[in-house]
Amino acid sequence: MPKSKIFPTFDAAVADIPDGSTIGFGGFAVVGMPINLYKALAEQGAKGLTCVSNGTRGGATLPGDGPDMGGLITNGQVKKVICSFTAPTRASQKLMFSEYYEKGLIDAELVPQGTLAERMRAAGAGIPAFYTPAAVGTELAEGRETRVFNGREYLLEEALPLDYAFIRAYQADAFGNLRFRRSQRNFNPLMAMAARVTIVEVEEDILPVGAIDPDDVHLAGIFVHRLIKIPPPPEGWWPQRPAEVAKHEAERNAR
Amino acid sequence: MSDGAKGLTRQQMCDRLAMEFQDGWIVNLGIGIPTLCSNFDFGDRQIIFHAENGVIGYGPLTGAGREDLHLVNAGGQHVTLHPGAAIVNHADSFGMIRSGRIDVTVLGAYEVAANGDFANWKMAGQKGGGIGGAMDLAACAKHVFVAMEQVTRRGQPRLVERCAIPVTARGVVDLVITNYGLYEITPEGMALREIAPGISVDEVKATTGCNLSIPSEVPPVKVRG
Numbered sequence: 001m002p003k004s005k006i007f008p009t010f011d012a013a014v015a016d017i018p019d020g021s022t023i024g025f026g027g028f029a030v031v032g033m034p035i036n037l038y039k040a041l042a043e044q045g046a047k048g049l050t051c052v053s054n055g056t057r058g059g060a061t062l063p064g065d066g067p068d069m070g071g072l073i074t075n076g077q078v079k080k081v082i083c084s085f086t087a088p089t090r091a092s093q094k095l096m097f098s099e100y101y102e103k104g105l106i107d108a109e110l111v112p113q114g115t116l117a118e119r120m121r122a123a124g125a126g127i128p129a130f131y132t133p134a135a136v137g138t139e140l141a142e143g144r145e146t147r148v149f150n151g152r153e154y155l156l157e158e159a160l161p162l163d164y165a166f167i168r169a170y171q172a173d174a175f176g177n178l179r180f181r182r183s184q185r186n187f188n189p190l191m192a193m194a195a196r197v198t199i200v201e202v203e204e205d206i207l208p209v210g211a212i213d214p215d216d217v218h219l220a221g222i223f224v225h226r227l228i229k230i231p232p233p234p235e236g237w238w239p240q241r242p243a244e245v246a247k248h249e250a251e252r253n254a255r
Numbered sequence: 256m257s258d259g260a261k262g263l264t265r266q267q268m269c270d271r272l273a274m275e276f277q278d279g280w281i282v283n284l285g286i287g288i289p290t291l292c293s294n295f296d297f298g299d300r301q302i303i304f305h306a307e308n309g310v311i312g313y314g315p316l317t318g319a320g321r322e323d324l325h326l327v328n329a330g331g332q333h334v335t336l337h338p339g340a341a342i343v344n345h346a347d348s349f350g351m352i353r354s355g356r357i358d359v360t361v362l363g364a365y366e367v368a369a370n371g372d373f374a375n376w377k378m379a380g381q382k383g384g385g386i387g388g389a390m391d392l393a394a395c396a397k398h399v400f401v402a403m404e405q406v407t408r409r410g411q412p413r414l415v416e417r418c419a420i421p422v423t424a425r426g427v428v429d430l431v432i433t434n435y436g437l438y439e440i441t442p443e444g445m446a447l448r449e450i451a452p453g454i455s456v457d458e459v460k461a462t463t464g465c466n467l468s469i470p471s472e473v474p475p476v477k478v479r480g
Binding site: 031088110121139184 | 309
């Protein structure tokens with residue numbers, strides 16, 4: 001009987017993560033973001049991390065005190081980020097990351113979003129590199145290998161393997177078969193495929209093996225290693241409704 | 256509302272681009288001004304909105320308090336789903352983009368050049384930037400439309416001979432709408448196709464930084480489909 005994948009706490013699930021790890025954080029605009037795992041990793045304190053994510057902040061609907069990559073950055077845990085956004089999407093937005101980046105305290109690799117997704121898919125699919133039309137003719141392609149296929153120029157991109165993937169799912173069975181809900185899927189299955197160890201925060205109670213119909217599994221449990229059921233607040237962190245977020249922001253601005 | 260600028264409102268700008276969407280088109284809208292294209296009344300035309308985060312076939316924004324917290328479009332806005340919608344992962348979503356399934360992408364921009372280059376991910380002198388899905392979309396969508404203001408906040412032209420800031424893709428823009436008018440990028444360069452009500456041809460010339468082909472009679476920008 002193999003060891004159970006179910007962990008009792010977030011702290012236990014991230015306890016052994018060493019300094020210098022490369023970690024993928026799933027989610028897109030808060031949806032599917034592993035916010036509880038962000039918090040646990042900030043408390044665990046591993047340093048010299050390379051963090052892979054779509055952006056360095058969860059998006060406009062994450063309240064100011066919501067755990068995200070900003071917490072790891074202010075803790076001095078992050079060496080480098082690999083993202084499709086390193087600047088805010090709105091001029092009014094201020095990123096914790098920008099402060100550290102502009103001072104040269106953090107390195108950054110900016111990658112087109114589709115390339116970022118495909119580099120992780122490739123890592124999870126045993127493909128070392130691929131050619132893509134994205135970013136051809138731009139600053140990002142300067143000095144890099146390109147090749148012409150059928151009269152069109154493509155840029156060589158290498159797979160992006162991860163040591164760990166931190167993701168969030170809607171349902172899981174004890175083997176780690178996952179289902180995502182609505183736009184929660186985004187980068188999450190790709191990061192799991194790219195990672196040696198995938199840690200999942202799960203919204204619903206973890207189901208017995210066999211409770212999810214095989215046809216309905218979005219990510220096979222062989223890509224999943226650790227599962228933690230998100231407890232209700234205050235032990236677990238859940239995103240708030242946008243109306244609550246707006247209120248929270250207004251209160252914060254008034255201070 | 257004139258959004259504090261002359262000529263077309265942002266909604267009128269997006270309405271004009273939306274008039275070009277053909278029945279059955281798969282459309283991807285960038286963050287900012289372009290999202291307004293989804294407010295247009297398409298009548299009998301079936302338009303399918305594709306979002307980078309894998310939401311295919313999303314509908315209008317949800318009302319306050321009615322949001323599905325698991326569902327956002329690429330701008331992070333809570334949306335609804337049309338019947339027949341589908342959810343895919345990020346790699347499949349960009350697979351659709353790179354394999355040419357997207358008929359048009361509408362993007363914002365800092366600059367558009369007469370040769371169809373455009374720049375929208377990094378301002379002059381900025382460290383880092385925001386690419387998002389723009390480079391994949393710009394390189395691979397069948398049509399690239401741009402919606403932006405005619406000039407910068409400092410009054411500098413955004414329509415230029417060659418982009419001065421790092422480009423997003425080269426030679427890809429077909430159509431540009433600004434608050435001053437509608438422009439087409441042709442093999443010969445940039446052409447003014449329609450002009451905004453209340454804007455003179457001289458004003459367009461004075462605020463454009465590249466050679467512009469201008470017909471003797473410039474029709475007004477169409478404001479209804």
